Amino acid sequence: MPHYENIPYPFKRPLELDGKSQQLYPVAIVGAGPIGLSMAIDLALHGIRSVVLDDNNVVSVGSRAICWAKRTLEIFDRLGVADRMLEKGVTWKVGRLFHGEEEVYNFDLLPDDNHKMPAFINLQQYYVEQYLVERTQDFPDLIDLRWLSKVTDEELEDEKVTVSVSTPEGNYTLDAEYVVACDGAKSSVRERLGLPFKGHTFEERFLIADVEMEQSPFPDDETHERWFWFEPPFHNGQSALLHKQPDNIYRIDLQLGPEAYPEEEAKPENVIRRIKQVVGDRKFDLDWVSVYSFTCAKLDRFIHDRIIFVGDSAHVVSPFGARGGNGGIQDVDNLGWKLAAVLKGAAEPALLESYHEERSHGSAENILHSSRATNFMTPKSKMEAIFRQEVLNMAEHLPFARKLVNSGRLSAPCSLADMALQTPATSPTSIPPGTVCPDAAVTQNGKRGWLLNHLGGEFILLTTGEAAKEYDPEGLKKLHVSASETDETDELVDVTGTIIAEFGENKIYLVRPDQHIAACFDLSEVECLPTALRRANAGSMMEAAE
Amino acid sequence: MTEKLTGEDKLKDKGDDFYELLITAHEGLEYDESVALNARLVLILANEIGDIEVLAAALRTATDK
Ligand SMILES: Cc1cc2nc3c(=O)[nH]c(=O)nc-3n(C[C@H](O)[C@H](O)[C@H](O)COP(=O)(O)OP(=O)(O)OC[C@H]3O[C@@H](n4cnc5c(N)ncnc54)[C@H](O)[C@@H]3O)c2cc1C
Numbered sequence: 001m002p003h004y005e006n007i008p009y010p011f012k013r014p015l016e017l018d019g020k021s022q023q024l025y026p027v028a029i030v031g032a033g034p035i036g037l038s039m040a041i042d043l044a045l046h047g048i049r050s051v052v053l054d055d056n057n058v059v060s061v062g063s064r065a066i067c068w069a070k071r072t073l074e075i076f077d078r079l080g081v082a083d084r085m086l087e088k089g090v091t092w093k094v095g096r097l098f099h100g101e102e103e104v105y106n107f108d109l110l111p112d113d114n115h116k117m118p119a120f121i122n123l124q125q126y127y128v129e130q131y132l133v134e135r136t137q138d139f140p141d142l143i144d145l146r147w148l149s150k151v152t153d154e155e156l157e158d159e160k161v162t163v164s165v166s167t168p169e170g171n172y173t174l175d176a177e178y179v180v181a182c183d184g185a186k187s188s189v190r191e192r193l194g195l196p197f198k199g200h201t202f203e204e205r206f207l208i209a210d211v212e213m214e215q216s217p218f219p220d221d222e223t224h225e226r227w228f229w230f231e232p233p234f235h236n237g238q239s240a241l242l243h244k245q246p247d248n249i250y251r252i253d254l255q256l257g258p259e260a261y262p263e264e265e266a267k268p269e270n271v272i273r274r275i276k277q278v279v280g281d282r283k284f285d286l287d288w289v290s291v292y293s294f295t296c297a298k299l300d301r302f303i304h305d306r307i308i309f310v311g312d313s314a315h316v317v318s319p320f321g322a323r324g325g326n327g328g329i330q331d332v333d334n335l336g337w338k339l340a341a342v343l344k345g346a347a348e349p350a351l352l353e354s355y356h357e358e359r360s361h362g363s364a365e366n367i368l369h370s371s372r373a374t375n376f377m378t379p380k381s382k383m384e385a386i387f388r389q390e391v392l393n394m395a396e397h398l399p400f401a402r403k404l405v406n407s408g409r410l411s412a413p414c415s416l417a418d419m420a421l422q423t424p425a426t427s428p429t430s431i432p433p434g435t436v437c438p439d440a441a442v443t444q445n446g447k448r449g450w451l452l453n454h455l456g457g458e459f460i461l462l463t464t465g466e467a468a469k470e471y472d473p474e475g476l477k478k479l480h481v482s483a484s485e486t487d488e489t490d491e492l493v494d495v496t497g498t499i500i501a502e503f504g505e506n507k508i509y510l511v512r513p514d515q516h517i518a519a520c521f522d523l524s525e526v527e528c529l530p531t532a533l534r535r536a537n538a539g540s541m542m543e544a545a546e
Numbered sequence: 547m548t549e550k551l552t553g554e555d556k557l558k559d560k561g562d563d564f565y566e567l568l569i570t571a572h573e574g575l576e577y578d579e580s581v582a583l584n585a586r587l588v589l590i591l592a593n594e595i596g597d598i599e600v601l602a603a604a605l606r607t608a609t610d611k
Contacts, residue, residue, distance in 0.1 A: 369562075372562050372565070372566055375566075375569065376565075381572065381573075381575075381577075381580070382577050382580075383572050383575070383577060383580035383581075383584075384569055384572065387565075387568065387569065391565075394553070397553065398551075398552075398553025398607070399552075399553055399554055399555045400553050400554065400555040400556065400557065400561070401553065402555075403555045403557070403561045404561050404562075404565050406562065406565070409562070
């Protein structure tokens with residue numbers, strides 16, 4: 001019995017079905033998974049209206065994605081949903097890697113007191129989607145979320161796309177300026193456009209099971225760990241993973257080998273037998289079981305005229321490293337402000353091209369890392385198996401070998417350095433443009449807060465040091481970070497000294513609406529700022545303080 | 547002499563790149579061909595290191611004697 005009860009959302013008869021609406025929607029979003037929902041919220045925060053169409057009427061069945069990385073949580077925080085996720089989620093810290101019976105090494109993801117968000121939380125995808133659905137309800141005038149509405153066709157015209165929708169009460173069409181395809185790994189939008197989805201499918205099968213279990217398998221009930229085995233002693237496959245989720249649910253992944261029969265393996269009696277080998281005599285209930293094989297693939301181009309691909313419809317990865325959902329949320333973060341600026345006429349459609357450039361690069365990096373991890377887990381020849389065996393044998397004593405052990409490189413944002421929107425820095429002492437602005441504890445008016453909560457949503461000029469304080473160009477929101485307590489109520493105070501240390505003194509940073517650094521200048525270079533701002537908007541003169 | 551190498555990590559963020567190159571070089575080879583490739587590689591790397599003390603320590607580390 002699944003612990004989480006999926007409550008169906010109601011179908012509401014849209015005006016279009018009765019021919020009562022001829023309106024042009026700025027954006028139609030296909031799919032209300034984590035990516036489509038986040039997309040609608042991000043656009044709404046920019047004041048852009050969207051209609052979201054989903055063929056289903058429940059959130060994710062089964063937990064699927066469980067690991068959400070720091071950068072994703074920072075984005076969710078900007079979207080206004082992170083607090084609930086942190087409260088419900090399991091923050092895990094300690095990871096242990098075993099080879100057979102032996103522990104090879106462990107790591108501790110120490111919380112960084114200077115960052116609001118932890119390195120990772122575990123939270124079932126159904127909770128993430130539920131919280132996002134509830135957040136969309138804060139924007140009744142901007143988000144029109146339609147369940148049981150399957151998109152069956154899209155017709156590209158000069159100024160719009162006509163979308164065909166099929167519902168239990170009949171079919172209709174609606175017009176949108178842009179279509180954002182968030183319809184997942186099997187994207188039918190992608191299929192209808194005939195776009196190749198090139199990549200690699202791994203033959204290996206994995207059993208993924210969630211079990212509800214009162215008694216923790218970890219030595220310390222309070223410390224949530226992640227255990228990964230190569231050649232686990234309790235089953236004859238190549239690897240196994242054990243991970244804690246909220247509600248006393250544990251995720252167990254077992255690598256079954258390429259010859260396994262999915263239907264046979266997914267039978268409860270076989271699953272229960274295997275899980276007993278992992279958790280011993282502890283009492284447990286099966287919550288969700290699935291047998292997977294994984295593909296790493298991506299589209300060549302994420303933008304096709306007025307149709308934009310975001311999330312799994314644009315790229316899929318194997319789950320080692322948790323780069324699927326996390327990568328998709330970064331797509332949203334990257335596209336939201338650009339699409340909003342283009343729809344408002346504040347930027348040329350050329351700005352959208354940078355979404356393709358930046359996120360196609362990001363997803364290629366995610367695919368590289370998750371393919372390598374999957375390869376390490378599935379040696380394909382005797383020699384490859386020997387190399388892996390010896391890496392594992394040496395890992396306990398030789399640090400270099402430990403670094404080669406690959407059970408997944410955990411999701412981290414890619415660098416956007418040297419891409420079209422970023423202006424290379426002349427000074428090596430700053431944080432490089434293209435990087436996400438690192439978080440830091442700050443105070444404002446004596447109240448504690450976080451740097452990232454003051455950034456995002458629009459272009460902001462961040463200045464550090466006394467000399468840069470006076471620089472205040474017209475038309476751009478400015479935020480000054482002061483090294484010590486100040487009387488200025490709008491300034492931030494660098495309470496721990498890390499901002500000045502990391503960002504440098506008397507620096508001027510141009511921070512994008514997605515909290516990435518677009519440019520960094522010394523005070524002597526301020527005349528370059530207008531050019532950098534224009535470049536960060538793909539040549540458009542955008543009113544930053546819109 | 548019991549001196550061994552400490553095995554500190556020198557490849558840094560290029561470790562995964564190297565491992566991929568290594569595995570790719572072996573792709574499609576018969577087992578014997580792979581063994582021969584390894585032998586050539588050891589000899590070439592030894593020459594590049596060019597320091598008999600380091601090589602002796604590496605051998606002791608690998609054979610764990
Ligand atoms: C076992 C497993 C473990 C994973 N673990 C992690 C993890 O730990 N961390 C992580 O970040 N990622 C993980 N992932 C990946 C993650 O689940 C996906 O990346 C994520 O779901 C992608 O979200 P999406 O919104 O793009 O697509 P989906 O979640 O697939 O949502 C697509 C939505 O579109 C709807 N739809 C489809 N076609 C149509 C249509 N024609 N009309 C209308 N609606 C349509 C679907 O009903 C669905 O609601 C995991 C995946 C699996 C399978």
